[in-house]
Amino acid sequence: MQTDSNFTFVLFGGTGDLSMRKILPALYEAHRAGMLEASGKIIAVARHEEDRGGYLQWVNEHVKAHVSKSGIDENAWSSFLERIEYVKLDLGKAEDFVKLRDAMQELPGTRVFYLATGPSLFVPICRALASVGLNENARIVLEKPLGYDLRSSNAINDAVGEIFAEGQIYRIDHYLGKEPVQNLLALRFGNALFEPLWRREWVESIQITIAEELGVEARGDFYDNTGALRDMVQNHLLQLLSIVAMEPPHSMDSDSVRDEKLRVLRALKPIDPRDISKVAVRGQYHAGVIRGTSVPAYATEPGVKTDSATETFVALKVEIENWRWAGVPFFLRTGKRLADRVAEIVVNFRAVPHSALGSSSLRPGANRLVIRLQPNETIRLYCLAKKPGEGMNLSSVHLDLAFDQFFKEGQMEAYQRLLLDVIHGRLALFVRRDEQEAAWKWVEPILNEWAASGKPKPYAAGTWGPAAASAMLAQHDTCWLEEEN
Structure with a gap:
């Protein structure tokens, strides 16, 4: 079932365990089933010194083992990899977010930012995205745990809420x-x-x-x-x-x-x-x-x-x-x-x-x-x-x-x-x-x-x-x- 929803999916923590075990396998399954718009792109973001070829090799080694029991369709897998780009990004460097913005500039559709990182990074990432105008026409996905208690949870929600409207924030609970x-x-x-x-x-x-x-x-x-x-x-x-x-x-x-x-x-x-x-x-x-x-x-x-x-x-x-x-x-x-x-x-x-x-x-x-x-x-x-x-x-x-x-x-x-x-x-x-x-x-x-x-x-x-x-x-x-x- 082909959709008409164009998108750019930006995955922070692109080399992390959650990305390898859950997120990229799920996107691959959706791609194989024809559920993703053909022109949709995936941009993986991490601190590792990799070029695109090196990152795709990492994905080949760490993601294939976590796809469904039906296994890998090599043709679908190859076309899935064509969707993926890689951007090395240091959260402490504003110029790196400019590089991310430039990489997304020609890509149409909704921007999805998935924060597969620790909660301490949620607010710095959101503020950096806003500093280069990437919070417009965007959705932000926050993984658990969102805070340590009510006070810290509210602090994160307040800060993220200054940048993204409630209707843009997706707090995920996979159950x-x-x-x-x-x-x-x-x-x-x-x-x-x-x-x-x-x-x-x-x-x-x-x-x-x-x-x-x-x-x-x-x-x-x-x-x-x-x-x-x-x-x-x-x-x-x-x-x-x-x-x-x-x-x-x-x-x-x-x-x-x-x-x-x-x-x-x-x-x-x-x-x-x-x-x-x-x-x-x-x-x-x-x-x-x-x-x-x-x-x-x-x-x-x-x-x-x-x-x-x-x-x-x-x-x-x-x-x-x-x-x-x-x-x-x-x-x-x-x-x-x-x-x-x-x-x-x-x-x-x-x-x-x-x-x-x-x-x-x-x-x-x-x-x-x-x-x-x-x-x-x-x-x-x-x-x-x-x-x-x-x-x-x-x-x-x-x-x-x-x-x-x-x-x-x-x-x-x-x-x-x-x-x-x-x-x-x-x-x-x-x-x-x-x-x-x-x-x-x-x-x-x-x-x-x-x-x-x-x-x-x-x-x-x-x-x-x-x-x-x-x-x-x-x-x-x-x-x-x-x-x-």
């Missing part, structure tokens, strides 16, 4: 681009089946989990000053929560969707610092074994302080104070070095009030919806059915929507979808400033309390985190999904 998240919206708002059940009268609890087998890898310096609450909860988990819990929007335009998400974030019950120990669990992984391989403790990872109190695991009980969700607990969980790599949303419906079929139909979780975001993107609806044979014996069965089996078209990766949305000027799947502020305001009391208290609870790598996370759910007569199975 919002995942296919099952889009299908969650379709299931809820495109079908009459689920909406009557999507409320406190019929939902017992909701779990949202983002679990990783990996540790901090080579990001010890960054992670030890960030932690799981800032890295995952403030953005990914609260964004998924707002999608799950939002009211039906007036339309799917950007502000209608984001207005409803904002209402959810503002309805989050504030956490009293005195109650944090009851509704928030933080942990830090110790040495353990994952899939037969021994892995070290977090405190011994490169770049991590040996006495670090940074959390690598967070579990929270969250409540939404509005008419639809009052009294329904939302359990959020994320961690590194856990037993499996999985991201999923579990909607547990209430048990039937009375059954002549036996106690199995009365147990919590007999009816549930499991939306798997990774590694296999599926939606699965669980219900009870009679086992074949004599007697009325019930067993759990499920209905599957496995996207790769049902739809012949290949799934679009999250970054591919989001980059196309930037090029086309669609903001619905990007985070608005007031959403971000509401999320930081809710998270900050936890951050402050943890900063003043002792160390996180230990858990062995390869497990599902501290036992306290399971105990928190047990207080509500429920458990994490993997514990039940």
